[in-house]
Amino acid sequence: MKKQRFAIVLDTRRCIDCKACTVACKVENDVPVGGETYRNWVTEEPVRGTYPNLGQSFTPSQCNQCENPPCNSVCPTSATGITSGGIVTVNPDKCIGCKYCMLACPYDARFYDSEKGIIDKCTFCIQRTLVGGIPACVETCPTKVRTFGDLNDPNSEVSILLAKNKHRVLKPELGTKPFLFYLI
Amino acid sequence: MSTLTKKPGYFLWFAILGACLLAAFGAAGYTFWVGHEQAFNVNRGVPWGILISTYVFLAISCSGLCMISSLGHVFGFKEFETISRRAILLAILCLIGAFGAIGMELEHPFRMYYTILSPNLSSGIWWMGTVYGLYLAVLVLEFYALMTDNHKLSKITGRIGLLLAIAAPSILGAVFGLILARPFWHGSFLPVYTIITALVSGTALILLVMYFQHAVRGIEMDEKDCRVIRLLGRILRLVLFVLIFSVFWNIIVGLYGQQPGIYEPVMALINGSLSANFWVGEILIGLVIPLALLIRKDRTPFSTMMASMLALIGMFFMRYDMTIGGQLYPLRYQTEGLANGLFTYSPSVSEVVLVVGCIAFSALVFTLVEKFLSLDLKSEHHP
Numbered sequence: 001m002k003k004q005r006f007a008i009v010l011d012t013r014r015c016i017d018c019k020a021c022t023v024a025c026k027v028e029n030d031v032p033v034g035g036e037t038y039r040n041w042v043t044e045e046p047v048r049g050t051y052p053n054l055g056q057s058f059t060p061s062q063c064n065q066c067e068n069p070p071c072n073s074v075c076p077t078s079a080t081g082i083t084s085g086g087i088v089t090v091n092p093d094k095c096i097g098c099k100y101c102m103l104a105c106p107y108d109a110r111f112y113d114s115e116k117g118i119i120d121k122c123t124f125c126i127q128r129t130l131v132g133g134i135p136a137c138v139e140t141c142p143t144k145v146r147t148f149g150d151l152n153d154p155n156s157e158v159s160i161l162l163a164k165n166k167h168r169v170l171k172p173e174l175g176t177k178p179f180l181f182y183l184i
Numbered sequence: 185m186s187t188l189t190k191k192p193g194y195f196l197w198f199a200i201l202g203a204c205l206l207a208a209f210g211a212a213g214y215t216f217w218v219g220h221e222q223a224f225n226v227n228r229g230v231p232w233g234i235l236i237s238t239y240v241f242l243a244i245s246c247s248g249l250c251m252i253s254s255l256g257h258v259f260g261f262k263e264f265e266t267i268s269r270r271a272i273l274l275a276i277l278c279l280i281g282a283f284g285a286i287g288m289e290l291e292h293p294f295r296m297y298y299t300i301l302s303p304n305l306s307s308g309i310w311w312m313g314t315v316y317g318l319y320l321a322v323l324v325l326e327f328y329a330l331m332t333d334n335h336k337l338s339k340i341t342g343r344i345g346l347l348l349a350i351a352a353p354s355i356l357g358a359v360f361g362l363i364l365a366r367p368f369w370h371g372s373f374l375p376v377y378t379i380i381t382a383l384v385s386g387t388a389l390i391l392l393v394m395y396f397q398h399a400v401r402g403i404e405m406d407e408k409d410c411r412v413i414r415l416l417g418r419i420l421r422l423v424l425f426v427l428i429f430s431v432f433w434n435i436i437v438g439l440y441g442q443q444p445g446i447y448e449p450v451m452a453l454i455n456g457s458l459s460a461n462f463w464v465g466e467i468l469i470g471l472v473i474p475l476a477l478l479i480r481k482d483r484t485p486f487s488t489m490m491a492s493m494l495a496l497i498g499m500f501f502m503r504y505d506m507t508i509g510g511q512l513y514p515l516r517y518q519t520e521g522l523a524n525g526l527f528t529y530s531p532s533v534s535e536v537v538l539v540v541g542c543i544a545f546s547a548l549v550f551t552l553v554e555k556f557l558s559l560d561l562k563s564e565h566h567p
Contacts, residue, residue, distance in 0.1 A: 035520070035521075036227055036228040036521075043516060043517055043518065044519075045517065046517075061516070070363075070364060070365060073304075073306045073307065074304075074306075074307050074308060074309065074362070074363075075304050075307055076299050076303075076304055076307040076309040076310040076313060077295065077296075077298035077299055077301075077302055077303075077304065077310075078298070078302040078303065078304045079298070093295075094295065094298045094302060095291075095292065095295070096290050096291065096292045096293065096295045096296060096298065097220075097290050097291020097292050098289075098290055098309060099226075099231035099232060100307070100308075100309050100359075102228070102231045103231060103232065103363055103365065103366060103511065104363050104364075104365055105365060105515075106364065106365035106515055107515065107516065108228070108514075108515040108516050111228050112220075112221070112228070112231065112291075114219055114220070114221035117219075117291050117292065118291070118292075174364050174365065175364075
């Protein structure tokens, strides 16, 4: 059997900016309360058009679990690593808190967790996904913006979504090979 | 030595440095007590603050000191041999001060042993830490060789030290230059620019030491000392000219085409949150006034010293602006926490006190060693 390669596919047209994903993530992963501590977020894009013809998009995002993660390349103590399923993780015992990874990540996916004293990031809720569950942000979304699954399984929901729909990744020019896909 | 202790300014010097060091210990204690989050003004948008830029300033100054002092005991220009001991001692102390600054910025400096247990050879910081660590060991050996007049050892360690002195700031520049996510830093410019700026800091520091070791002890400069100061002044003038072009092209490249991620930080430098630092600190204090002083034919050791001091202050601003400037541009569309579309950062009191403490440490220990060990060569022994 082929190794798993987890991904999240997002249909941003469904996002209503309720931020339930951020709350669910904070609770599930013990992320401190605070304006700068979050593993996922919803970007409120600028309002388009002029009144009364207006439109606005909301773009949820998080760590892209890149295949070529710059945060992994720069970590001096190998605290950052890539585990099964392609998930990029931080070993809290090895993290010296140099914050080099925060500067290297082009997606602003990493932050300093003052309670744990380390750099933290999204792990696709590894404690759930490695035992067959789905990430909290995926589970909680009322409009099902996110779909989680294994891209190495051609019959998975994410594989089918990507086969049937045009999609894009963020900052492809940087060569990070992200595994967060946005349907167009 | 006795002339030193009789000077009232000497006690004031120790009192000020001692107070700075005590304040820094207080700030360090406070930081460990309340945590970095509370004590420092760094944030998610700007994770590296003034402690990192001070680390860069001190570490690169250390390399510059080595490069310039190698003119004497590596390249054989006899005039420069008089500066070797002091230059290498100051290089060691600058590097220890630099390690102090970065150590305070790190959340867990004591976990550094993982750089040996589980090294990541693709990390710029790993290479920087390793090379600067080796470099410190070589410098200590070199200082021992110079103090014991072991010419064979001083030549060998001087050569290895020179190689490391060029490699280390270049790798430090690469720590920034390798970050693809930060267009203002990314590229091969910074690893070369840091070598140029190392020469500026190193020459300026040696000139300061040359001047003050005479002035403080009330010793008249002989013809040889004046000649070394004149030569060093010419070197400083040259490297400042080269630096002007580095700064100029860095700005022009940033403005030309208005590439996102480069344009905005450059605009912050010339017309934004860093503009006072840039125009007053970098350009006026760091380049224009020092060059105006050094260009004069009738320059004296005093005016050369003034030029060096100003150039050094300018270098401090340059390190700060480079470090902070690269982080100002947000990585994704957002509105909260921004001013004019950019992140802001100004150091906290704790950060500033720690910076002052790191610099005071280098200055204090240097003065103490100067007091208790003879750093003069036998040929120029002063009574």
